[in-house]
Amino acid sequence: MRHWFGPTTEVIDAVLDNRAELELATPRPEDPRLAVSLFVREELELVVPASERVQGWDDLARLGFIDHPDGHDNATRLLSRCFPGNLGASPSLEVRATPRCRAGEDPEFSDHSAA
Numbered sequence: 001m002r003h004w005f006g007p008t009t010e011v012i013d014a015v016l017d018n019r020a021e022l023e024l025a026t027p028r029p030e031d032p033r034l035a036v037s038l039f040v041r042e043e044l045e046l047v048v049p050a051s052e053r054v055q056g057w058d059d060l061a062r063l064g065f066i067d068h069p070d071g072h073d074n075a076t077r078l079l080s081r082c083f084p085g086n087l088g089a090s091p092s093l094e095v096r097a098t099p100r101c102r103a104g105e106d107p108e109f110s111d112h113s114a115a
Contacts, residue, residue, distance in 0.1 A: 007069035057083045
């Protein structure tokens, strides 16, 4: 079995183009050409350095954001629920790093804070 990670839109296109047999996605794809069923409900953890206390949006904005292919979409959907009144991955949430992942490998990070 081969696997790879990519933005949700790319993996949906791979299934529709018969380049992949299945995908795991969030959010739920609404394309009528796909059969979609719930696979698992997963708890997500907000991870910050142990020396930091996150009590509100300003704390997250100060810390910054580690992005990934669907990072902005996920952050917008999830962080805006936990911090009402904020736009999730918006310009107020600085991108500090972006992982570069290849299938089956550990992520490598590109540090944006040094730029």
